[in-house]
Amino acid sequence: MPSALIAPVVVLACGNPSRGDDALGPLLLERLQAWLEAEGLADGFELIGDFQLQIEHALDLAGRRLALFIDAGHATQSPFEFRRIAAGQSTRHSTHALSPEAVLAVLPRVSDAEPPPAFLLCVCGEHFELGAALSVAAQSNAAQAFALLERLCYAPVLAGWAEAASAFVDMNHGGD
Amino acid sequence: MSFELETAPANATNLRRVAIDPVSRVEGHGKVTLLLDENDEVQQVRLHIVEFRGFEKFIQGRPYWEVPVMVQRLCGICPVSHHLAAAKALDWVVGAQCLTPSAEKLRRLMHYGQMLQSHALHFFHLSSPDLLFGFESEVGRRNIVGVAAAYPEVARQGVLLRKFGQEVIRLTAGKRIHGTGAIPGGVNRALSLEERAGLLAEVDQIIAWSRDAVQLAKRLHRAEPGLYDVFGSFRSNLMSIVGANGALDFYDGKLRARDADGKIIVDGFDVQNYHALIREEVKPWSYMKFPFLTSLGPEAGWYKVGPLARVQNCDFIATPLAEAERREFIEHGQGGLVHAPLAYHWARMIEMLHAAETIKDLLHDDDLSGSDLTTSGPRSREGVGVIEAPRGTLIHHYRVDDDDLVTMCNLIVSTTHNNQPMNEAVRRVAKRYLNGRQLTEGLLNHIEVAIRAFDPCLSCATHALGKMPLQLELQDAAGQVVGRLSSRV
Numbered sequence: 001m002p003s004a005l006i007a008p009v010v011v012l013a014c015g016n017p018s019r020g021d022d023a024l025g026p027l028l029l030e031r032l033q034a035w036l037e038a039e040g041l042a043d044g045f046e047l048i049g050d051f052q053l054q055i056e057h058a059l060d061l062a063g064r065r066l067a068l069f070i071d072a073g074h075a076t077q078s079p080f081e082f083r084r085i086a087a088g089q090s091t092r093h094s095t096h097a098l099s100p101e102a103v104l105a106v107l108p109r110v111s112d113a114e115p116p117p118a119f120l121l122c123v124c125g126e127h128f129e130l131g132a133a134l135s136v137a138a139q140s141n142a143a144q145a146f147a148l149l150e151r152l153c154y155a156p157v158l159a160g161w162a163e164a165a166s167a168f169v170d171m172n173h174g175g176d
Numbered sequence: 177m178s179f180e181l182e183t184a185p186a187n188a189t190n191l192r193r194v195a196i197d198p199v200s201r202v203e204g205h206g207k208v209t210l211l212l213d214e215n216d217e218v219q220q221v222r223l224h225i226v227e228f229r230g231f232e233k234f235i236q237g238r239p240y241w242e243v244p245v246m247v248q249r250l251c252g253i254c255p256v257s258h259h260l261a262a263a264k265a266l267d268w269v270v271g272a273q274c275l276t277p278s279a280e281k282l283r284r285l286m287h288y289g290q291m292l293q294s295h296a297l298h299f300f301h302l303s304s305p306d307l308l309f310g311f312e313s314e315v316g317r318r319n320i321v322g323v324a325a326a327y328p329e330v331a332r333q334g335v336l337l338r339k340f341g342q343e344v345i346r347l348t349a350g351k352r353i354h355g356t357g358a359i360p361g362g363v364n365r366a367l368s369l370e371e372r373a374g375l376l377a378e379v380d381q382i383i384a385w386s387r388d389a390v391q392l393a394k395r396l397h398r399a400e401p402g403l404y405d406v407f408g409s410f411r412s413n414l415m416s417i418v419g420a421n422g423a424l425d426f427y428d429g430k431l432r433a434r435d436a437d438g439k440i441i442v443d444g445f446d447v448q449n450y451h452a453l454i455r456e457e458v459k460p461w462s463y464m465k466f467p468f469l470t471s472l473g474p475e476a477g478w479y480k481v482g483p484l485a486r487v488q489n490c491d492f493i494a495t496p497l498a499e500a501e502r503r504e505f506i507e508h509g510q511g512g513l514v515h516a517p518l519a520y521h522w523a524r525m526i527e528m529l530h531a532a533e534t535i536k537d538l539l540h541d542d543d544l545s546g547s548d549l550t551t552s553g554p555r556s557r558e559g560v561g562v563i564e565a566p567r568g569t570l571i572h573h574y575r576v577d578d579d580d581l582v583t584m585c586n587l588i589v590s591t592t593h594n595n596q597p598m599n600e601a602v603r604r605v606a607k608r609y610l611n612g613r614q615l616t617e618g619l620l621n622h623i624e625v626a627i628r629a630f631d632p633c634l635s636c637a638t639h640a641l642g643k644m645p646l647q648l649e650l651q652d653a654a655g656q657v658v659g660r661l662s663s664r665v
Contacts (some may be wrong), residue, residue: 010476018249050353055301102321109324110332131234
């Protein structure tokens with residue numbers, strides 16, 4: 001795709017809508033799509049949803065200015081975590097479902113592109129059973145996470161997102 | 177009934193338990209438990225898989241037309257197979273046993289795109305780390321990122337093959353995931369000439385890469401026949417659907433089974449009567465059932481499904497490049513069937529080549545751009561849809577009431593068919609490689625290599641961060657944990 005046609009920001013959200021709080025990713029993506037359109041900001045973003053992160057998602061990162069991953073987190077700090085991430089890999093991981101860091105690491109290995117600055121919004125979930133609805137806690141966490149998403153998408157620039165991530169870390173970990 | 181090493185001898189004492197929980201690089205959750213005696217001799221090996229029986233209840237009470245979309249949430253890797261198996265079953269409900277040519281070809285194209293992308297993912301990104309680096313190689317390198325670093329062209333081709341398959345799915349199903357292309361009675365969209373031209377522009381490269389992949393799998397196999405022909409090998413029956421005239425067919429056909437010597441024992445069996453052909457045994461230690469051919473009973477009637485079964489069960493492959501490779505594969509068996517689990521990889525790549533060739537043939541067919549997309553006939557309350565999914569035979573069975581709501585759903589997925597074969601492979605590997613030795617990560621990875629050859633799809637499509645831990649526990653005879661390894665995605 002010509003670079004002029006590539007939206008500068010890609011948002012990759014994963015999760016299974018039929019498995020309880022695993023629906024947090026697709027739910028936030030759906031809300032974000034509607035909100036971006038209502039605000040007239042949709043042209044600046046490409047929103048991609050999937051069950052799981054996979055190798056080909058690395059190609060969705062090429063040519064972007066910023067990337068944001070959204071996922072539900074098990075044992076994640078409530079209501080959510082927001083942090084900058086770098087290319088990397090866990091010592092053992094599933095290739096049926098890559099971590100965001102591993103997706104970043106795959107891109108330069110399979111193309112000439114370098115991954116864009118990337119951030120992870122990980123929203124705390126509790127129940128992941130098949131057929132379960134979103135838990136009450138997850139609904140509340142999603143609302144708080146969406147408020148952050150709105151702020152991020154009003155000003156999609158690296159400095160602002162990095163500052164938000166630092167502020168989040170300082171607030172929750174006392175700057176350590 | 178019980179097989180060798182399925183249950184420890186009653187007189188065995190001072191056993192210690194080793195659990196690999198869950199198996200890494202396998203969808204969802206699986207667990208292997210090994211019971212070792214004080215001399216590290218293997219006394220019992222069991223592969224435990226959590227089956228997604230809950231989904232069958234989840235579907236009950238839904239309008240039947242929602243089902244082909246809903247069932248895609250079963251699996252994050254092969255949603256299209258569930259989508260199409262459900263649509264095929266519900267074709268019977270709307271009286272559309274014979275689809276229009278356009279609808280059937282569009283569904284086929286979607287399915288062959290699914291086979292191509294899933295096989296590419298499996299070989300290049302699930303199994304190649306083990307095959308290219310060795311089963312006991314450095315664990316930190318034994319993953320896709322390690323492959324990308326050491327073999328960048330192999331990794332790149334794997335990504336682009338998968339991407340092409342997904343593009344075929346996107347164009348036929350409407351979306352990359354949660355597609356709605358197949359509906360009871362047909363499909364809801366055709367391909368434009370521009371869409372066909374776009375795919376045709378890439379397909380020759382895809383075929384060329386698929387040929388290279390067969391050569392790579394074959395080269396690996398032939399470089400170490402002492403490993404590839406023997407590792408975890410066991411004899412069993414085979415089962416798959418076979419198309420018209422005995423051709424390899426992933427989308428439609430009749431059920432055929434062969435015995436371990438290759439003799440056909442069931443042929444031309446109507447899939448609508450699958451329940452007369454197959455029964456499922458329940459074992460108290462496993463959540464997953466053990467299917468077997470009713471006529472042979474549970475002891476002799478279990479069978480393999482998937483690429484290794486399909487490539488040897490058919491009489492021929494209708495595309496020339498894959499057929500030439502099939503013949504070479506059959507010759508490798510020297511008159512008998514190839515039973516080695518690692519040969520699944522070779523067979524899988526032959527199937528990927530066939531999928532690529534078939535996609536090209538279909539793209540030249542103007543029926544793909546036709547407008548006659550649905551049909552219907554006298555309604556029925558029941559239907560069975562069978563398809564060859566990437567991992568093997570997939571059966572969907574539904575009953576629908578007068579209000580069009582699903583009252584019964586029964587799914588037999590390929591991983592269930594392969595339950596006994598996977599257990600058997602794991603036991604062979606444990607006996608050969610683990611007996612009497614101090615356990616290391618590399619040795620335990622041998623168990624996982626055997627499982628990955630079958631590519632089980634477990635209760636899957638949930639992937640919250642931190643929700644897929646890998647834990648290895650070593651316990652002594654008293655049940656005390658004496659060692660633990662853990663990592664999280």
